[in-house]
Amino acid sequence: MERVVRLLTYNIQHGKGVDGKVRLRRVAAVLQRYNPDAVALQEVDRHLPRSYLRHQARALARYLxxxxxxxxxxSWLGICQYGLAILSRYPIxxxxxxxxxxxxxxxxxxxxxLDHDAGTFFLLxxxxxxNFQEREKQAEAIRETIRSLSGPVVLAGDMNTERLTFPELPVTPPGHLPTFPSYRPRFGLDRIFASRHWRITKAFTPPAGASDHLPLLVELVLAN
Structure with a gap:
């Protein structure tokens, strides 16, 4: 039997919803509703006043x-931080x-x-x-990292563009899946790319007002 991996990427804008209010439980509710196995989050706060000094990644992990x-x-003073988080039902x-x-x-x-039932895979x-020129240099640095990895790889995140490709990761959802802005999505800025080890069986953008982006969710299975 194929083991499906439900992967979700989400720029949560530190929990600030379309109403301008920071409510991390709304983000948690979105994640709970779609029950992902692994999550790539961007714009995550740790101990910042604007998000009530919460360690947002830890709080979401506990909720889920x-x-x-x-x-x-x-990072400010080594205590107040902002960045990226990965949540996983599989051991890290x-x-x-x-x-x-x-x-x-x-x-x-x-x-x-991530230690999946069928073996370990890398989630990036x-x-x-x-900036376009800056983004191209960043993408090339990511490609170098991907080339250094062996085994199944998935890259997820807010790419801030619809035009980016990764030849090392040719498996990506078909069609146009807009994620930004969440109240009237037009641009597919949030992307998922996978190595040839995978195939995608489903991809969609769930409606949500917990951030200025929509989440992107895909279901992947390891190819035979």
């Missing part, structure tokens, strides 16, 4: 009963963070090894820059 790893891309056996090149807001790539999580 999942493992988590957090990777800050920005390894976690790495790779800073990405750029002269504007710091960006990075988070990598976690990122949030690329707004």
């Amino acid at each position: 009963g999942m493992h988590f790893v957090f990777a800050p891309t920005l 056996s390894e976690h790495q963070y790779y800073p990405l090149p750029g002269a504007h807001e710091p960006r990075g790539l988070q990598s976690a090894s 999580n990122t949030h690329l820059g707004l």
Whole structure:
């Protein structure tokens, strides 16, 4: 029997919804509704006043009963941080963070090894820059990391563009799946790419007002 992996990527805008209010439980409710096995989150706060000093990745993991790893891309005083998080129902056996090149807001790539029933796979999580030239350099750095990995790989995140491709990860949802802005989605900025080890059986953007982005959810199975 095929083992489906439900993977969701979501830029949560530190829990700030379309009504301008920060309510992390709304994000948790979206995740609970769609019951993913693994989640790639961007714009996650840790101990910042605007989000009530919460460690958001830890709080969401507790709500959902999942493992988590957090990777800050920005840090103030070593306590207040902002960045990327991965949640997983599978054990996380390894976690790495790779800073990405750029002269504007710091960006990075988070990598976690998830111990799936059929074997370990890599889940990569990122949030690329707004500048085209900077984004191209960041994408090339990610490609170098992907080439260094062996086995099944999935890359998810807010790419801030619809035009990006990763030749090493040719499996991606077909068609146009807009995720931004969440109240009237037009642009497919949130993307998922997978290695040839996978095939995608379902992909959709669930409606949600918990952020300025919609989540993107895919169901993958390891190809025979």
